[in-house]
Amino acid sequence: MTTRSAPITGELLRLKEEIHQYALDYGLDFYPVVFEIVDYDTINILAAQGGFPSRYPHWRFGMDYDQLSKSYAYGLQKIYEMVINTDPCYAYLLKANHLVDQKIVMAHVYGHADFFKNNAWFKSTDRSMMDVMANHGTKIRRYMERYGQDKVEEFIDRVLSLETLLDINVLFETAEVKHSRNNKEAEFKNQFFHDDDEDGRSNQLKSFMRSKLFNPETEEPLPEREEASVVRPKRSYISPRDIMMYLIEHAPLKEWQADILGILREEAYYFLPQRMTKIMNEGWASYWHSTIMTQKALKSSEIIEFADKHAGVMAMSRQQINPYKIGIELFRDIEYRWDRGMFGKEFNDCTDMHTRENWNTGAGLGKEKIFEVRRTHNDVTFIDEFFTREFCERMQLFTYKFNPRTSRHEIDTRDFESIKSKLLLSLTNFGQPVIEVESGNFGNRGELHLVHHHQGVDLDIGFATDTLRNIAGIWSRPVNLTTIQEGKEVTYIHDGKEMKPLK
Amino acid sequence: MDHPIKRDHSRFRNIVKGKIRDNLRKYVSNGEMPLPKGDGSYKIPMPSIETPRFKFGDQSQGGTGQGDGQQGDPVDGQEGEGEPGEGEAGEGEGNKELEVELSLEELASILGEQLELPNIEPKGKKTMLSTTDKYTSIGTVGPDSLKHFKRSYKEALKRQVATGTYDPENPIIVPIKSDMRYRSSTQKVEFDNAAVVIYMMDVSGSMGDEQKEIVRTESFWINLWLKSQYKDIEIRYIIHDATAKEVNEHTFFRTRESGGTLISSAFKLCREIIEADYNPAEWNIYPFHFSDGDNWSTDDTKLCLDILENDILPASNVFCYGQVESRYGSGQFYKDLSGHYKEDHDKVILSKIKNKEAILDSIKDFLGKGK
Numbered sequence: 022m023t024t025r026s027a028p029i030t031g032e033l034l035r036l037k038e039e040i041h042q043y044a045l046d047y048g049l050d051f052y053p054v055v056f057e058i059v060d061y062d063t064i065n066i067l068a069a070q071g072g073f074p075s076r077y078p079h080w081r082f083g084m085d086y087d088q089l090s091k092s093y094a095y096g097l098q099k100i101y102e103m104v105i106n107t108d109p110c111y112a113y114l115l116k117a118n119h120l121v122d123q124k125i126v127m128a129h130v131y132g133h134a135d136f137f138k139n140n141a142w143f144k145s146t147d148r149s150m151m152d153v154m155a156n157h158g159t160k161i162r163r164y165m166e167r168y169g170q171d172k173v174e175e176f177i178d179r180v181l182s183l184e185t186l187l188d189i190n191v192l193f194e195t196a197e198v199k200h201s202r203n204n205k206e207a208e209f210k211n212q213f214f215h216d217d218d219e220d221g222r223s224n225q226l227k228s229f230m231r232s233k234l235f236n237p238e239t240e241e242p243l244p245e246r247e248e249a250s251v252v253r254p255k256r257s258y259i260s261p262r263d264i265m266m267y268l269i270e271h272a273p274l275k276e277w278q279a280d281i282l283g284i285l286r287e288e289a290y291y292f293l294p295q296r297m298t299k300i301m302n303e304g305w306a307s308y309w310h311s312t313i314m315t316q317k318a319l320k321s322s323e324i325i326e327f328a329d330k331h332a333g334v335m336a337m338s339r340q341q342i343n344p345y346k347i348g349i350e351l352f353r354d355i356e357y358r359w360d361r362g363m364f365g366k367e368f369n370d371c372t373d374m375h376t377r378e379n380w381n382t383g384a385g386l387g388k389e390k391i392f393e394v395r396r397t398h399n400d401v402t403f404i405d406e407f408f409t410r411e412f413c414e415r416m417q418l419f420t421y422k423f424n425p426r427t428s429r430h431e432i433d434t435r436d437f438e439s440i441k442s443k444l445l446l447s448l449t450n451f452g453q454p455v456i457e458v459e460s461g462n463f464g465n466r467g468e469l470h471l472v473h474h475h476q477g478v479d480l481d482i483g484f485a486t487d488t489l490r491n492i493a494g495i496w497s498r499p500v501n502l503t504t505i506q507e508g509k510e511v512t513y514i515h516d517g518k519e520m521k522p523l524k
Numbered sequence: 525m526d527h528p529i530k531r532d533h534s535r536f537r538n539i540v541k542g543k544i545r546d547n548l549r550k551y552v553s554n555g556e557m558p559l560p561k562g563d564g565s566y567k568i569p570m571p572s573i574e575t576p577r578f579k580f581g582d583q584s585q586g587g588t589g590q591g592d593g594q595q596g597d598p599v600d601g602q603e604g605e606g607e608p609g610e611g612e613a614g615e616g617e618g619n620k621e622l623e624v625e626l627s628l629e630e631l632a633s634i635l636g637e638q639l640e641l642p643n644i645e646p647k648g649k650k651t652m653l654s655t656t657d658k659y660t661s662i663g664t665v666g667p668d669s670l671k672h673f674k675r676s677y678k679e680a681l682k683r684q685v686a687t688g689t690y691d692p693e694n695p696i697i698v699p700i701k702s703d704m705r706y707r708s709s710t711q712k713v714e715f716d717n718a719a720v721v722i723y724m725m726d727v728s729g730s731m732g733d734e735q736k737e738i739v740r741t742e743s744f745w746i747n748l749w750l751k752s753q754y755k756d757i758e759i760r761y762i763i764h765d766a767t768a769k770e771v772n773e774h775t776f777f778r779t780r781e782s783g784g785t786l787i788s789s790a791f792k793l794c795r796e797i798i799e800a801d802y803n804p805a806e807w808n809i810y811p812f813h814f815s816d817g818d819n820w821s822t823d824d825t826k827l828c829l830d831i832l833e834n835d836i837l838p839a840s841n842v843f844c845y846g847q848v849e850s851r852y853g854s855g856q857f858y859k860d861l862s863g864h865y866k867e868d869h870d871k872v873i874l875s876k877i878k879n880k881e882a883i884l885d886s887i888k889d890f891l892g893k894g895k
Contacts, residue, residue: 066527079532081532081536081573082532083529083535084572084573086529087533088570088572091570175545182576185579338589338591341588342588346590416590417592418590422586429598429599430586430599431595431599432594433586443588447588454580473578478581480578480579484577484578484581490576491576
């Protein structure tokens with residue numbers, strides 16, 4: 022396995038040093054970047070595992086690998102690069118790529134590396150994730166040896182149903198907040214379970230292992246935890262949207278189950294900032310590969326190939342927006358506008374098209390502004406603040422919807438307001454429904470109660486049913502979900518076998 | 525050592541095949557086989573298992589796209605622009621179906637891979653030798669029509685560089701006679717082998733369109749596989765109700781007769797065809813019979829077994845009987861055959877085909893023995 026990737030040498034190493042220097046000159050700021058060269062099979066493996074060489078055993082990695090290998094074999098898709106948000110930052114180059122491709126990729130990677138280090142939403146990610154993931158793998162493998170692969174895998178399958186039920190605010194849990202939360206927890210547990218606590222484990226570990234709630238001899242939960250406890254004061258320091266954490270704290274889990282839930286939660290939160298900044302991150306990296314290549318690194322003999330590759334990455338699609346394209350154009354637009362002072366009250370109030378178009382105060386703030394934007398924004402705020410009417414028209418955007426009469430998807434409108442609101446809606450809460458825990462003692466029966474905050478689109482009830490079944494399997498008591506279907510509020514109850522509307 | 529993901533991969537494959545973790549099978553989407561689209565391209569389904577999650581329902585919400593067009597213009601239909609996958613960690617969902625152009629050989633190899641079919645060891649091998657010319661090497665002599673321009677100019681360039689007559693400022697290369705290179709052939713000896721597939725189908729009233737569609741699909745894949753295994757292959761078609769006749773492919777799949785069923789009529793005709801045209805010492809013979817299992821009388825069934833045992837089986841590689849389930853068929857013939865030939869009989873393969881989904885299993889039954 023260790024022989025699957027190799028450090029770069031020779032010409033590539035020289036190129037890396039060259040591009041590294043350009044990136045520094047432009048003011049990019051990043052952790053050291055380690056480039057490794059890999060073959061196509063290895064890059065498929067890495068991509069299937071979210072970029073990491075070692076993960077826990079699970080069929081879904083095999084599934085992604087299956088799909089990537091097939092598309093590669095049929096020549097339909099090829100992964101050019103991958104970069105991992107760690108310190109040092111690991112990036113993989115595909116062995117079979119041309120030198121020009123490798124240059125583009127390197128320049129692109131430095132853009133990502135800068136974004137990872139500086140964007141606010143990445144502030145709390147664990148930069149030693151390479152080791153953490155490998156440890157997670159070892160732990161889960163051990164649980165599988167002990168309790169059986171099927172049993173452990175089945176539990177993981179259930180937890181994966183919850184993987185999207187995250188609270189983005191948890192990303193801003195600073196060390197202090199975490200610390201005080203752990204303290205409160207300890208206090209709480211001492212108060213309610215008066216047990217010995219001096220086993221020397223760190224607070225962090227305990228928070229999801231809850232080791233002290235178990236009798237280490239039998240590995241069974243202590244009697245009072247056999248079912249979701251009925252008497253439970255509401256604890257405000259767990260976010261109601263952080264459902265995985267809620268289950269770790271309140272569901273009657275065995276130690277290994279709580280541990281796995283904690284592991285998967287940690288991994289889900291690690292990937293969350295990347296899901297929230299797809300447009301910005303790709304836009305920023307593309308902006309820099311384009312800038313570095315065209316202003317510095319490109320030889321005249323390479324222009325055609327670069328243009329071809331770059332155009333491929335920027336290709337527009339009629340079915341979905343290309344984050345690379347929208348991202349890079351938006352950054353360029355911001356730079357242009359701030360260079361010419363096209364912002365602020367005076368500009369916004371100006372209604373004369375001609376004056377607006379030729380507006381130029383010579384402000385020259387473009388570079389400064391885009392660096393600031395990459396530090397403070399995520400996709401939602403990025404679009405909300407900088408997606409203007411002019412930009413929307415220039416990008417030829419439209420919304421489409423399904424026409425049942427022709428059974429085709431058809432262009433619906435090019436109206437700026439509707440496009441923007443549709444875009445924002447698709448990005449809000451990283452495109453997932455907002456689900457909150459309302460109570461762990463619903464109807465005083467120890468049932469879990471979840472509430473869907475309806476924002477105009479109904480849930481897919483088939484999927485919701487199966488998801489609830491998986492949650493009920495973890496909670497071990499019925500689970501209720503309140504949502505809106507076709508304009509009416511309904512509450513469903515799932516008892517682990519079937520789902521019914523609650524009378 | 526293999527990467528651990530290979531274990532994840534085989535676990536996934538086993539889940540898809542329903543061998544393990546049966547409770548996940550309902551989340552498995554798509555079958556396994558490529559579907560012909562009619563224009564030379566095939567849809568390759570990618571089996572996937574979708575983890576249930578809370579998600580927004582309904583396609584009517586549509587999405588946002590980019591490009592030209594008026595209100596009301598369709599946005600689909602020009603997929604596959606092949607957005608270069610600059611993969612990013614933590615990304616997943618994509619298009620789960622591939623559309624590719626495949627040659628028949630490639631398709632056959634996918635089939636073989638999916639069903640884990642063994643290669644066939646043809647009988648009558650080495651009886652017919654043939655030689656072919658393969659242009660795989662380069663020589664210094666040959667006719668102009670076989671001139672290899674690139675190699676010739678390369679030689680010329682080498683010579684000019686070596687003799688110092690090459691000028692990078694004015695890179696003109698003039699090949700002379702000794703620079704010329706020609707494609708040249710080597711002779712290869714190959715063993716010919718030939719096979720004939722004889723399809724027999726019951727077209728009596730009880731066989732409906734759905735049953736015929738199953739037979740048609742199944743025969744397509746069987747032909748595909750056998751064609752990939754043999755150099756020459758002939759295909760003969762027999763239809764029968766109470767009497768049998770030989771027809772062409774078109775008629776075979778479109779005829780619908782009514783009336784009774786005498787399976788022996790088809791077997792007799794099959795015997796005649798073999799005797800007349802195919803010497804079992806040189807030909808690999810594959811009789812396939814499809815019916816819904818109804819036969820007129822037990823006497824006729826006895827006659828069938830006689831012909832099968834004494835004439836058809838000794839000549840054939842293997843005899844395959846596929847019973848298509850139909851509303852009217854009794855399925856008796858399968859019972860009669862299976863009473864006579866046990867499951868592990870090495871020349872008679874029986875298979876029940878319940879519905880379209882069972883086609884693959886039945887192909888595997890037929891061809892899985894490598895005969």
